[in-house]
Amino acid sequence: MSAPVQVGPSSSSGGPAPLEDLEDLLADIGDRVRAERQFRGWTQAELAQRAQLGTVALSSLERGRPTLLSTLVLACTALGVDLAHVMSSDWREPERGPSMTPQQAVVLREAAAGGSLTEIGARLDMTAAEVGSTLTRVYQRLEVTHVPRAERRAAAVRMAVQHGLITPQKRTS
Template sequence: MTIPAQVGPSPVGGGPAVHMDREEFLADIGDRIRAERRARGWTQTQLGQRSGLSRKVIEYMEYGKTTLPLLGLADVCAGLGMTLSALLSEEWVMPAPAHRERALTPRQAQILRAAAAGGTLLQVAARVGTSREVVAARLSEAYRVLGVSDRPRNERRAAAVQVAEARGLFDDTREVNAA
């Protein structure tokens, strides 16, 4: 009786190659993808868009529910801006998560508060004494900070106001007049 030959590298010191449990391997890769995505402050949908994959595929990968097709995994790595070898490396270290509780600048808060009262960008600009372009730019920044920039355009303003109020980001004691 002959013993089947081991294929692949042997661990230091010789002997047969270590066999990793497939489910554990998939879960580990999924954990790494999730950690990298969260470190960038992205949703599964955003990573999917950057990778050319659906949110559901990203979800399945993160939870180890799929045997990761090599090209799909390469696409995810490209979307994360990292190499496949970096993600799979033994030296990989979990990145720190993105800081999600950024505050609005006083000017962003003032403009968002004025926009909450309703009206067009031109009307909001007149209320805060600046141009429509400045209002549009400050609202766009506020939407990104508050994590609502991916919402449909007709829902963004209300969602931003709701998030800002929930986080206590409107400080009514401060009036800001500078652009």
């Protein structure tokens, strides 16, 4: 049997854990399905019939061949969620947080880099008024309009990063 591979958020960073070897993970899952089938004394044909699968699909699963399962594993990894959690009966729809349009995210990311509305606009080929209007909508969506004006931009950036709407910018020294 193959060594298990962690899929989903890592315990240290909270972000998606790297998927070390998808082939090993698929082989491990296939081994587990085969072991469960053999424990019950069923043939592949019996399990395929009970699961309403074709025997070719079941055989592919047991051999760890890329299937819909690999697509599910890759999607869960990219989302940073644990595969077992998604498959669990305990799964609940995530609470919806604030959102931004892609354009608003671009403007907020640029605003996080600093500068006046005119400077940000020049970097984005926008007018200062367009940048200001976009930031106002961002502040409303992120519910930071109550924050003092001097701190509002930083509060919006923190909120957007916290909700995964933008990624933190890495500082270059």
